Amino acid sequence: MKIEKAKSYGFCFGVRRAVEIAENSQNAVTLGPLIHNPLEIQRLAENYNVKYVNNIDEIDENIKRVIVRTHGIPKDKLQKLKEKNVEVIDATCPFVKKPQEIVEEMSKQGYDIVIFGDKNHPEIKGVMSYAVHDRVYVVLTPDELKDKRLREKIATVAQTTRKLSDYLKITNYLIENYKEVRVFNTICNATFENQDAVRELSKRADIMIIVGGKNSSNTKQLYNIAKENCESYLIESEDELNPEWFKNKKLCGISAGASTPEWLVEKIISKIKEMT
């Protein structure tokens, strides 16, 4: 049986970069878990002594270096960190830094700010905190803007993981109703690249193994796409693999969620090879 990895899978650029930063920052702590994968969190703790704290108040004098994770953090929290007399290592994804900078600059220029995203998501909490005024509207649909009267000049950014077609619904509404709309396309394609790659590979494969957390929404999304096209399994570790699955199969496709480290993917591939 042939095994083929999807053209794009697993860590996005920002997460890969953050993990490298953590590996190069022994004895630091991260503010919140670095990624949504307990095995990878454990590996960073065991191999590099990089653990995590849940909030700034847990940082005591024994901690010298603090890593800000890919989502970024609100401006006032960053300030509070800097006052803690620790070295701040910023692993905010550059694609998240960008909307933070845009919101800061555009609000300074007097634009009202519309953010397409979830106001409870850490990324958006960070991005919105960079506005220098309070005319900031965080919405998921144009309906949420209908009872509001914004000023004539509006700048807009999107949460990096959102779908473009949903963002266009917001921008269309704004263009229809306001004189100037400055649209920054801050959507990152990594999530969709993984999905496209699964779609392509699962159409050719006889079986697909998707590696990732069973409660990770992006992993489930990959699994749902795969099983439309061939027999598919979502697993968290190699222990779940069953040799029966691979009988009479010619091509096994592999993909992994955005928080799944490469070493775990490799471990699973080795195990499949042993079995078949």
Added chain:
Amino acid sequence: MKIEKAKSYGFCFGVRRAVEIAENSQNAVTLGPLIHNPLEIQRLAENYNVKYVNNIDEIDENIKRVIVRTHGIPKDKLQKLKEKNVEVIDATCPFVKKPQEIVEEMSKQGYDIVIFGDKNHPEIKGVMSYAVHDRVYVVLTPDELKDKRLREKIATVAQTTRKLSDYLKITNYLIENYKEVRVFNTICNATFENQDAVRELSKRADIMIIVGGKNSSNTKQLYNIAKENCESYLIESEDELNPEWFKNKKLCGISAGASTPEWLVEKIISKIKEMT
């Protein structure tokens, strides 16, 4: 029979303003006919001695004042006019001045310029001439942009008489493909207000009289909307009215194309009253 005028009809704000400017500028010439209505052109010539020339070279030393019409003119022609030692009276519609200013300012700031409109229309020839660089793309559909690679920062304006839904097709394409798209909604609603008003009135009326040039596209549009809902006639002057039309009618609706002066509408209403 009751006679009712549509809530909005005839001259738009810019044309009304231009005619007033002409009436206050006796002995001036306009560069090109001021509006597409021969009766109104004749009235301005007879009552105010405001005639027109077809191009700048026709302006001789006897002409002291030149009126620029609502569409505006290219920057170099305006310059040439100023060098002629004549007083330039600018009747460019303020809603057309706006995209001219935007294109000038945005091109100075280094933005590539996308103009949604017809490159052969006088308004667009004027607007595009205000760019200070040559990275200006005049298009009617997104397809015309597909073989072009623009820079990352794009500013876009629309011809004032275009439909918003068509403009959004362009802006959606740009947002999908470029990092920053600065959208200026320069569409003027006057044309659509006349259409909406005809739609509303023709649903209640027994007969609609539309006044305007038989080759005027906006007038024909009004006529087409009206005749969907009731018996309708498109006429250029009161001579075409036929008393038979009004027999057994209770409500007669009146509308007029964007180049039809109010005095002509009133003349037609008087004639209908005489007939019925």
